[in-house]
Amino acid sequence: MSENLQFDVIVIGGGIAGLVAANQAVDRNLKTLVLEKGESTSYPCNTRFAGGTYHACLRDVMTEPKVLAKLMVESSSGFISPLHAQVIALNASRVVHWLESIGMQFVQVSNAEHHRWAMAPQGRTQPGLSWKGLAGDVLLQTLAERFTQQGGQMIQGAKARSLISHEGACVGVHALLNKEGHSVQASYRSKGVFIADGGFQSNLDLLKKYITPKPQDLKQRGGATGFGDGLTMALELGAQTIGMSSFYGHTLSLDAMHIERLWPYPYLDSLVTAGVVVNANGKRFVDEGRGGVYVANQIAHLDEPLSTSVIFDDAIWNKAGKQGLIPANPHVPHEGGTVHQASSIEELAKVSAMDVGVLQETLCQYNESVQRNDFENTVSPSRSHSKHRPQAILQAPYYSIPMCVGITYTMGGLAVTPNSQVIHQNGAPIKGLYALGASSGGFEGGPEVTYVGGLIKGGVNAMVSIEHFHASLI
Numbered sequence: 314m315s316e317n318l319q320f321d322v323i324v325i326g327g328g329i330a331g332l333v334a335a336n337q338a339v340d341r342n343l344k345t346l347v348l349e350k351g352e353s354t355s356y357p358c359n360t361r362f363a364g365g366t367y368h369a370c371l372r373d374v375m376t377e378p379k380v381l382a383k384l385m386v387e388s389s390s391g392f393i394s395p396l397h398a399q400v401i402a403l404n405a406s407r408v409v410h411w412l413e414s415i416g417m418q419f420v421q422v423s424n425a426e427h428h429r430w431a432m433a434p435q436g437r438t439q440p441g442l443s444w445k446g447l448a449g450d451v452l453l454q455t456l457a458e459r460f461t462q463q464g465g466q467m468i469q470g471a472k473a474r475s476l477i478s479h480e481g482a483c484v485g486v487h488a489l490l491n492k493e494g495h496s497v498q499a500s501y502r503s504k505g506v507f508i509a510d511g512g513f514q515s516n517l518d519l520l521k522k523y524i525t526p527k528p529q530d531l532k533q534r535g536g537a538t539g540f541g542d543g544l545t546m547a548l549e550l551g552a553q554t555i556g557m558s559s560f561y562g563h564t565l566s567l568d569a570m571h572i573e574r575l576w577p578y579p580y581l582d583s584l585v586t587a588g589v590v591v592n593a594n595g596k597r598f599v600d601e602g603r604g605g606v607y608v609a610n611q612i613a614h615l616d617e618p619l620s621t622s623v624i625f626d627d628a629i630w631n632k633a634g635k636q637g638l639i640p641a642n643p644h645v646p647h648e649g650g651t652v653h654q655a656s657s658i659e660e661l662a663k664v665s666a667m668d669v670g671v672l673q674e675t676l677c678q679y680n681e682s683v684q685r686n687d688f689e690n691t692v693s694p695s696r697s698h699s700k701h702r703p704q705a706i707l708q709a710p711y712y713s714i715p716m717c718v719g720i721t722y723t724m725g726g727l728a729v730t731p732n733s734q735v736i737h738q739n740g741a742p743i744k745g746l747y748a749l750g751a752s753s754g755g756f757e758g759g760p761e762v763t764y765v766g767g768l769i770k771g772g773v774n775a776m777v778s779i780e781h782f783h784a785s786l787i
């Protein structure tokens with residue numbers, strides 16, 4: 314059996330990017346189909362598991378757009394183009410206001426600027442994964458219900474497999490449907506196809522190609538539904554990619570590889586940026602001051618991503634260790650995560666199976682650099698200090714926590730115009746093809762692994778792309 318139907322818009326993926334786009338499309342009377350491979354009512358995806366904070370580059374989304382755009386360009390050392398930054402900055406507040414207008418409620422979850430707009434009911438209140446009836450779950454229910462009430466069609470258990478092209482334009486999608494246990498091929502035609510399948514973080518081959526020599530050593534810190542299908546399909550049509558080596562993720566306890574309550578929270582970033590990150594021998598190899606997401610990326614690029622630890626002292630454990638919504642102190646040890654503790658550095662090296670001399674030398678150099686306030690010449694690699702102030706590691710007991718990297722979503726992906734049209738290798742947009750949310754590249758990442766925000770990126774891409782597509786029809 315096969316199906317062959319005509320739509321104005323086909324959306325691949327039912328996360329925030331796909332369902333905001335689908336709602337925006339039906340609001341413009343466009344005949345719209347969403348293909349979502351998840352079969353259950355509460356199909357897993359990153360949006361459903363999201364903590365739910367809308368921020369732009371960790372700033373309040375209501376910040377003056379000029380300020381936001383400048384921050385994105387500068388903090389990414391120019392990787393995010395001024396036009397891509399501007400589109401996020403100008404539309405960030407619109408996304409939140411539109412979500413409010415369809416019934417989403419927001420709460421402020423801490424005094425931190427990036428925590429002012431979090432979806433209610435608040436997610437992220439305990440270690441481990443909790444999502445049922447919370448933030449992202451409510452968002453997806455709200456969007457899916459509204460979409461179908463407005464006349465949109467959503468097929469679940471529908472896996473997009475390839476794009477249909479005609480004279481250089483994308484004109485539809487071939488999909489595999491699961492109908493009562495039987496696989497059915499279906500082809501759907503449309504004027505526009507919107508790829509919103511959530512990145513490639515769960516595809517081990519693509520991870521190996523672009524991010525890490527040992528993909529199985531990264532902990533999936535999300536829905537584990539992003540296999541880069543949209544990316545692969547668009548590449549077959551000649552699409553370009555951008556920024557493929559960066560991802561959004563965090564440092565986690567190594568025990569998160571086997572203890573459920575240790576992912577996606579608590580993460581270790583506040584210890585990492587206050588303390589020292591070392592390899593299996595006890596030697597520093599990364600600039601901790603560039604932030605937890607940056608450090609997670611550098612660890613993933615190592616030959617042995619499961620070989621690192623964070624080292625800190627009692628002062629850090631009792632201050633930085635208690636920062637964040639679900640802090641490492643006390644949650645890591647409470648949930649069964651390893652925390653080595655010792656009264657001297659020598660003893661710490663021994664219990665952590667590190668080289669005593671190497672760890673002593675690492676900390677000696679590091680403490681000296683703090684004392685001299687010189688983070689370029691005394692330590693190697695140098696330690697940035699503008700965002701996260703380095704602290705001497707002097708106060709016993711001393712601690713080490715073995716780490717792994719949790720990958721949440723890939724920041725790179727299909728190269729797109731600011732309004733999310735997929736760009737061909739010849740430099741021109743591919744007619745009728747858009748990439749949104751974690752499927753798009755160029756809005757986040759780059760040399761500093763700049764984190765702009767997955768929710769705001771998906772929401773903005775969705776709104777702007779449908780507006781662009783709709784205008785192109787008139």
Ligand SMILES: Cc1cc2nc3c(=O)[nH]c(=O)nc-3n(C[C@H](O)[C@H](O)[C@H](O)COP(=O)(O)OP(=O)(O)OC[C@H]3O[C@@H](n4cnc5c(N)ncnc54)[C@H](O)[C@@H]3O)c2cc1C
Pocket residue numbers: 325326327328329330331348349350351356357358359360361362363364365366367368471472473474509510511512534535536538539540542543577721722749750751752766767768769771
């Ligand atoms: C624990 C956690 C906390 C987070 N907290 C925040 C936060 O506070 N703030 C923030 O900004 N971001 C946060 N994020 C990131 C954010 O959730 C994501 O960046 C965002 O939700 C991605 O949306 P998306 O629509 O691009 O992808 P997704 O939500 O992953 O949706 C993609 C959908 O596509 C479907 N799909 C995949 N392949 C196919 C195919 N071939 N055919 C059909 N369907 C397909 C998948 O099943 C999935 O449903 C968090 C993520 C996690 C996991």
